[in-house]
Amino acid sequence: MPEKHPLVEAITPLVERLNAELVDPDDARADDVPLEWDGEPVIAVRLPPKPAGKAPEKGSETASEKAPGRAAEGGVQGLLADVAAELGGPLRDLSRHDKQQAVRLLESRGAFEYRKSAEIVAEALGVTRFTVYNYLNRSR
Numbered sequence: 001m002p003e004k005h006p007l008v009e010a011i012t013p014l015v016e017r018l019n020a021e022l023v024d025p026d027d028a029r030a031d032d033v034p035l036e037w038d039g040e041p042v043i044a045v046r047l048p049p050k051p052a053g054k055a056p057e058k059g060s061e062t063a064s065e066k067a068p069g070r071a072a073e074g075g076v077q078g079l080l081a082d083v084a085a086e087l088g089g090p091l092r093d094l095s096r097h098d099k100q101q102a103v104r105l106l107e108s109r110g111a112f113e114y115r116k117s118a119e120i121v122a123e124a125l126g127v128t129r130f131t132v133y134n135y136l137n138r139s140r
Contacts (some may be wrong), residue, residue: 006039011045026133031075031114077121079111084124092126099125103135112136 008022015022025034028044035043074081084091084103091102102125109118122129 005037005040005042007035011035011043015045019035019048021048029075030077030116030120076117079106079109080121080124084110086117091124094125099127100135100138103132104139107136107139 002036012022023044023046025041025044028034032044032046034041039125049126080091083102086105087094087098087102091099094102103121106112106121111121114120118129118132122132125132
């Protein structure tokens with residue numbers, strides 16, 4: 001990890017103030033924030049889980065507030081694991097109807113508020129991103 005890179009030096013005080021963590025871009029998770037310099041990945045920022053607090057105003061809930069527990073710890077992956085456990089098996093092995101139900105559950109828990117979540121969900125379900133969007137549109 002390039003600790004002396006100007007970008008890293010510039011953001012370190014902010015990252016510390018936010019109780020976030022700097023991570024190597026190769027170790028970044030889906031919900032980390034990658035930072036580039038001249039088109040090259042330099043560092044990623046891992047934000048801390050949001051603390052549970054009083055209920056936010058309507059329409060302002062975050063994914064971790066909608067689905068406490070694993071969402072705060074593992075982002076989309078945590079939500080996928082929760083839904084798989086709830087539906088009784090690996091998401092890839094579910095019937096079409098159950099995959100549609102999984103997408104509805106994930107949406108209700110805020111999974112699609114995460115970056116690149118449609119791609120992550122599609123891979124977990126063994127379908128295309130287009131299919132995930134179709135399932136989302138069908139449930140709305």
